[in-house]
Amino acid sequence: MxxxxxxxxxxxxxxxxxxxxxxxxxxxxxxxxxxxxxxxxxxxxxxxxxxxxxxxxxxxxxxxxxxxxxxxxxxxxxxxxxxxxxxxxxxxxxxxxxxxxxxxxxxxxxxxxxxxxxxxxxxxxxxxxxxxxxETTAIDRDELVGLYAEISIGTARAGNPARARVVDAHGQAHQIMVEPDTDDQKFETGETVLLVKREGEIFKAYSRGDFYLPRLD
Structure with a gap:
């Protein structure tokens, strides 16, 4: 020793x-x-x-x-x-x-x-x-609207946002908070959604629609 x-x-x-x-x-x-x-x-x-x-x-x-x-x-x-x-x-x-x-x-x-x-x-x-x-590139967060994001943690409902990951045009990943734009939707972890608008620090989104389709794996 x-x-x-x-x-x-x-x-x-x-x-x-x-x-x-x-x-x-x-x-x-x-x-x-x-x-x-x-x-x-x-x-x-x-x-x-x-x-x-x-x-x-x-x-x-x-x-x-x-x-x-x-x-x-x-x-x-x-x-x-x-x-x-x-x-x-x-x-x-x-x-x-x-x-x-x-x-x-x-x-x-x-x-x-x-x-x-x-x-x-x-x-x-x-x-x-x-x-x-x-290398990162500073962008206006409004530029993320129109891109697809993936729900990374939690279930997002109207008034109850969840964390999501979105990659901008420069290939840089961002962690954002997302909730459905309509009351009748919810987003599960792993679901891909389309960001349609931003309200403060919260992004509103629509489901891409294929998350619940049967998969032939």
């Missing part, structure tokens, strides 16, 4: 020291989100699910600079958390070496968060180029 050395113990103590707690937590959260994506416990939240109404302005420029929209939002979050946590631990270690004591988190956390954005943007663009299918 391997015995932990003093150096190993000192490293663990440093990682979980109060001044490093936020950065260590970011790394742990990164691992958790990454594991949840791999196991499929969470769906892909992508930047395209944010409404793209209005003209491109300062906020859009900042989001593009940070790499948001290049990859699904959860993947971007994993990249950011990894860089934020790693940079934070490194900066605290450098500050301790130069001054003899770690920096105050009220100063170090915002500095590290800002410092992590440029490399996050670069990393997101690289990942988007290596895996083009991961």
């Amino acid at each position: 391997a015995v932990a050395t003093r150096q190993d113990i000192a490293m663990v103590d440093q990682i979980f020291a109060p001044e490093n707690a936020i950065f260590s937590a970011a790394l742990l959260l990164m691992l958790l989100v990454g594991a949840m994506q791999v196991t499929g416990l969470v769906g892909d939240l992508d930047a395209a699910d944010l409404d793209a109404d209005g003209d491109v302005g300062l906020a859009d420029a900042v989001l593009a600079w940070a790499g948001i929209g290049r990859v699904p939002l959860l993947m971007w979050l994993v990249i950011f958390l990894a860089l934020f946590g790693g940079l934070g631990l490194g900066l605290q270690q450098l500050t301790t070496a130069l001054t003899g004591s770690p920096g105050d988190n009220f100063l170090m956390v915002p500095i590290t968060a800002v410092a992590a954005l440029p490399p996050t943007g670069v990393a997101a663009r690289l990942v988007g180029r290596i895996f083009p299918s991961l």
